Amino acid sequence: MGPGALPPAVAGKEAERLVTRWAGEVVPEAGDLARRLGEEGLEPYMFTMGPGERYGLHQHDHDEVRWVVRGSVRFGLGGGGRVVLGPGDRLDLPAHTPHDARTVGSAPCAMVSAARRSRRR
Numbered sequence: 800m801g802p803g804a805l806p807p808a809v810a811g812k813e814a815e816r817l818v819t820r821w822a823g824e825v826v827p828e829a830g831d832l833a834r835r836l837g838e839e840g841l842e843p844y845m846f847t848m849g850p851g852e853r854y855g856l857h858q859h860d861h862d863e864v865r866w867v868v869r870g871s872v873r874f875g876l877g878g879g880g881r882v883v884l885g886p887g888d889r890l891d892l893p894a895h896t897p898h899d900a901r902t903v904g905s906a907p908c909a910m911v912s913a914a915r916r917s918r919r920r
Contacts, residue, residue, distance in 0.1 A: 814880025821887020832911040836864060841913035848872060848908045853901040862915035863892040870908030872901045875899045 827835075833843040841864065848854075848870075856875070865872075866889045873883045874890060877897030884890055892898060902908045 811813065814876050814882050817891055818882050819889040823887065826868070826887040829909065829911050832866045833888065836866070836911060836913045841915055843911050844915040846910045846912040848900065848902045850902055850905050850907055852897055856897055856899045856911040857896045858895050859892070859914070861894050863891070864913045864915065865890045866911045868911060870906045871903035872908040872910070873901055873903050
C-alpha cells in the first residue's frame with residue numbers, strides 16, 4: 800500500500816482480528832508488558848486516559864500498539880468496527896487505520912503503548 804493510502808475498512812470480525820485477548824489468570828504489570836514490546840524492537844511508553852476521556856477520529860503514519868494494563872477502553876475503527884479492551888488485551892493498529900478511543904466506565908485506562916516505525920537504510 801502506498802504512502803497516504805487508506806487500508807480497507809475495518810469492521811465486524813475484522814476488527815477483532817487486530818486484538819490479542821489476554822488468556823492468563825493474572826494480568827502482567829506495566830513493566831512486564833513494556834519489556835515484551837521492547838523485545839519486539841519497540842520503544843514503549845505509558846499512556847493514560849482519564850475517566851470519560853475521548854480522542855476523536857484520527858490515524859497514524861506508522862503501526863501502533865496499545866496494551867491495556869488497567870481499566871477499559873473502546874476503540875472505534877474505520878468502517879464501523881468497535882473493540883473494547885480490558886486488562887491484558889492488546890490492539891495492533893496498522894498504519895493509516897482511522898480510529899478513535901474513549902474510556903469505558905468510571906476508572907482511568909492505563910496502557911503501555913508503542914509505535915512501530917519503518918527503518919530506513
